[in-house]
Amino acid sequence: MPTPLLLRRPSGVYVRFYVPGDLQPSVGSRYLVRPLHQPPGDRARLIAAMMGMALCSAFDAMRKGMTVDLDELLKKVRSGAIKELTLSDVTLPDGTRIAQAQLDTPADAVMFGALMERSRQVEPVEVTSARVAKRRDQVRDSSHSIARHAPNALMLSRAMADHLSDLAGARLHQKTVLESRHTLRLFAGIIGEDVPVASLSQAHVRAFFEGVRHWPSNATKRPDYRDLSVPEVIKLAKKNQEPEPAAWTMAKHRQRLSVFLVSLMQGKHLSVNPLDGIRAISTPDAEDKGSPFTDAELQAIFDPVEFPKWASKYAHRWFGPILGLYSGARVNEIAQLRLEDIDTIDGVPGFFVRQGGKGQSIKNRNSRRFVPLARPVIESGFLDYVEEVRARGDEQLFPDLPNSTGLGFGRQLSRQFSVYIKRQGIAAKGQGFHGFRHTMASRLDEAGVSASAIAAITGHGTGQTILEKFYIDRRSLPDRVATLTRFTPPISLPMYDSTHFSGGVK
The missing domain is CATH 1.10.443.10 (Intergrase catalytic core)
Structure with a gap:
């Protein structure tokens, strides 16, 4: 379980989690730091514990090839939109395997964290089911799911993870991989990461371009936007009348998306490229930044x-x-x-x-x-x-x-x-x-x-x-x-x- 570290700052209480080394390239950071929007005390610690448990499941899903919007997940946990979690196939520090663990309340997260700590001192066992909580409510479906994929179809989340892994494996420049990850994160955030790859169409691509046309500069770093989901950022940016990205920024998004879609066609997952027939935005030379000095x-x-x-x-x-x-x-x-x-x-x-x-x-x-x-x-x-x-x-x-x-x-x-x-x-x-x-x-x-x-x-x-x-x-x-x-x-x-x-x- 990722251990939460509470930080007191002038703007409030924050929590920091260490990102496992094998996931740092895909996450793009060594640490995740998020505000708790709570005063110091038990409530802040409980929410931090819930975030830790959610990350435990998310990191496991990412290792299995699924794409998880960590920003969206942590925001929902903090706001209370996710009140229960179902963890599948969890391996404790001592090797004990838990097929399923259901967490219904922040207190359950603390209990499960204690279980993980105690497991360091016991022999490994096989656990077919772990009921940490009393209720049997199911985790919400659709947009409140942490990660899921259809059994007989390649889902967008898995295809994106495979593509980014291929880029990293090809030893491309780290900047290229990070920029591709950013574009694909926006693509999934706009059209939904649980879309079957075979169903991708021009409508999805046009929705993507319409969305990124309103994506504000440095959104992930600006306080007004950094804790929001992709759709929420776009909605607020429209309200704030943020300036549109430069033409070359839009062109780069198109180029990265094109590489991804072409790879799907080469893998026989797509029969038609959804980008075909969508006119590219007119751009100056990609190097044309600035002008000659007088x-x-x-x-x-x-x-x-x-x-x-x-x-x-x-x-x-x-x-x-x-x-x-x-x-x-x-x-x-x-x-x-x-x-x-x-x-x-x-x-x-x-x-x-x-x-x-x-x-x-x-x-x-x-x-x-x-x-x-x-x-x-x-x-x-x-x-x-x-x-x-x-x-x-x-x-x-x-x-x-x-x-x-x-x-x-x-x-x-x-x-x-x-x-x-x-x-x-x-x-x-x-x-x-x-x-x-x-x-x-x-x-x-x-x-x-x-x-x-x-x-x-x-x-x-x-x-x-x-x-x-x-x-x-x-x-x-x-x-x-x-x-x-x-x-x-x-x-x-x-x-x-x-x-x-x-x-x-x-």
Whole structure:
């Protein structure tokens, strides 16, 4: 049984449960923390115990391949909507197997928890039925069920669990798995997870798109929404007139749903794809985030007073924006650089964008490339910094950038940079580190540089390019160096020396 830990906070009493290690990837967190909406005392402890028992059953169901909306379940327990639970095939800590346990009241949950604690000190037995409570009322059907599936049909909940397991087993990026889980959770929350897969239709898909069109940004983190079910969130969002998600957000939901539905067709569970015939929303380029920086904005970013003051705290703040401006590289491509990625090819110093080191990833095969260092970057002291980091024995170019979430090294740099440029008066929505990429591409285009030459620097796809065959291609290095000389933003870079970072290189 998940052990509840009561937490007292200024906003009230909360309960925290540890998520078993094998379920953390699917749940997306090590802990579940929920408000009890009760003052400290016996009532709060009883509700927490009921939540623990509900999670016991839910975790067991998840291990059997079923999808459980934990947020919805805990909300119903807390509100009293679930007043009884039937647990099936429960194994106690000592190995004792209980075929069925019915819990009708919060007190029953406490009793069952005590039974589990005592079981640690006794020999295992086979129990065919455990009646912890007196009443024989059945657990409510339909939406109040914790998890169930039809005996002779593949249900949506099981199909979703299998799909997410397949994505994780294919060793896709953790971010991909988490985002797919989010989309499928909304899909099931809108149309119902107990829908037989074979019955999925265009009506279900259209209902999904209509629902996510009202899904508010960061709903799971906002106090007004985080404890509500999917339908309740959508209903409240409509009432609050929340802005619709961006077009590219809707496009990503469609893409993730499409992958899921195609997998069902390949498994012969669907004969027709319900997405067929539903027109996709018109979207800009998926990478089109923000816009090029103007001359005035570049001068504000690299202000000779403010930039060193902000950047001198960490090396990634100092050289991250400099490399971003003069390479057009994505923030994660820069943030994940290792010392072994900095090299000199045929006398040309530069860096590799590739994967291979721990935590490194690339967006696509066009991203693999060798980017020469522009003359202003070399003159700013970047190579001196590289040698200092090598002398320390570090492996990462920017040792202070973590990848603790598994979603890339660039998240912290991106967020810090966004805060900084807003302070510098650059407050356009969506503007951030990616603006450097737009700036280089647009200004080289204005200077008459060919699209293929720009792509060789930035790693954009341009069809059948030399990048698809050999991402270094020494023959093109002189052309790439010449391309970089055409990029002349109206700024002066600050000079680096090892005194900039407190305590030396960071």
